[in-house]
Amino acid sequence: MGLKIAIVVQRYGLEVNGGAEYHARILAEKLSGKYQVEVLTTTALDYYSWDNHYPLGEESINEIKVYRFATIKQKSKKYRTAKRAIFKQKKYFKILKKIGIFDFFDRRFHITEVKHSEIENWLISQGPYCPELVNYIKSNGRQYDTFIFFTYRFYPTVVGMPLVSDKSIFIPTAHDEPLIYTEPYKDIFSVPRFIMYNTESEKRLIENVFKNHTKHSDIAGVGINKYVGEGQALPDSIEAKKYFIYIGRVDKGKGCDQLLEYYIRFQQENPQYKEYKLILVGKNDMTECYEHPSVIYMGFVSEELKYALLRSARATIMPSLYESLSLVTLEGMNEKIPAIVNKKCEVLYEHILKSGTGTSYDSLESFCSALKTYITKSDEELKEEGEKAKIYVAENYTWESVLAKFEKGIDFVTGFIKD
Known part of the structure; x- marks a missing residue:
């Protein structure tokens, strides 16, 4: 089946709760329609400890062959x-x-x-430290036509990509954070043959900061499709359009501590809106407990329940400072649900500006104002805004355009398109 592609990513699985990892999985499944795709990854499920969770060796996930290598914990x-x-x-x-x-x-x-x-x-401590995965790339590089590496910061990319630099496509999932300016990553963007960025702002960041970056690149992002699975009713305790929703890892790194502090303050200062809840979907990695009658932790849920909750939300909230795309924000917009985002994250703010929908915040005052705006919007206003959000996704994030860009990138790496 055509060319053989290896996708290298730090974690992979249906249960893995992470934007880059989900991106890797759906990209693998989409590319498999034209290429022979295999995934090289670790046995880790949790990105804090990188503990071995999945069995070693080969398995198949949604008809994609996955090779798993053990992680080794460091002091x-x-x-x-x-x-x-x-x-x-x-x-x-x-x-x-x-x-x-x-x-x-x-x-x-x-x-x-x-x-x-x-x-x-x-790099070893940052993890996941998986020397056998790197050895596999070194020993088996010739059997693959192209390697696609995900995420700039982790060991498999920084150590593995230089071994096959001439046949690699790099998806950095980079954002403006202190780590990217440190010594371990000063040359990483000059290593691959081709870089596939998620957004214009990510490309600007890399090309402004790293003068020796690879000159061959494009901006693809991901395709966003409407969910077509079976519908599911909301739990009896949750009333449609009476809540805001956050979907993703529930931790400080995603800004969830500030989100919870702000939402609880909003409820304390606006008791007339006590029926409006904040629902958090995803594994809760917060060490500090934020309990309040208006905050509901759902944990990890099925895709059916996730989309049932998403479609009935007043708006999504994305508090993260560091996003390279934010799939869940786009998924919400595709379901006609507006987004409230952290204005200090350039990627998220660009979604708001370009779509002409949603709103942003950069303080407690503006956060509370955003919630009040969407609580007081009429059903008709929400519907009109939702239609605009859906159009934005349809015009900018289709799999047809994304796959065309990857095909062109793969053709360049494999020599079908000359430098």
Whole structure:
């Protein structure tokens, strides 16, 4: 069946709750219509610990062949030491700065220079540390025509992609965060043969920050299809259009701590809206408990229930500062549900500006104002806005256009299109 493609991603599975990982899975399934697609991944389910969860070896998921390799856990002390080095926060730096001789010592002895061993320890500790996956790429690189690597920050990409750089397509899922400016990643965007960005803002970020980036690239994103599975009724305790919804990992890294603080403040200050709930769908990784009568944690749910909840929401809320696309925001818009997003995330804010729908917030005051706006909108206003949101997705995120771009990228990497 045509060319053989390997997709390399840190986690893979129907239960995996992550945007890049879901992107990898649906892309694999779509590309399999034309190519022989295999996935190289780890046995991890959880991205905090990278503990081995799935069985080693080969399995099939939705008719895609998946090869799983074990992860090896590293000592947290090495992680802490490496983190201080790459972020230039070694303990004795504070002392040198306090007594006014830091700059002299750095000029004279290059004390902020990050050592190769520190970079290596960072990548191993960042994980998932899976040397057998990297060895497989090294030993079997010739049997694949193209490798597609997901996510700039993790070990399989940073260590594995240079082994097959001439036949690799890189999907960075990058965003403006402190990590991207550190030493381990300074050359990563010059390694692949081709980069496939998710958004214009991601492309601008990389090309402005990394002057030695690969010049061959395109912007594809993903295709968003209307969910066609069986419908499901809402739970009896949940009333349609009487709630806002967040779907994704429930953790601080996604801004959920601030979301919960803001929503509880909103309820405390606006008791007249107490019937409007905040529903959170996804695994709860928050260590701090935010309990309130208006907050409902659903945990991991089926696709049928997820879409039932999505379609009956007043609006979605995406509080994350760091998104490279936000599939769930687009899925909501495709279901005619407007989005309330964190204005400080350029990718999310661009969805709002370009679609002419939804709204954004950058403070408690603007968050509360956004909720009031959607609580007071009439059914007709919500319907009109929903139609505009759906049109935006249809015009910008179709699988037909996405796959055409990937086919062109694969043709370039394999030599069918000349440099």
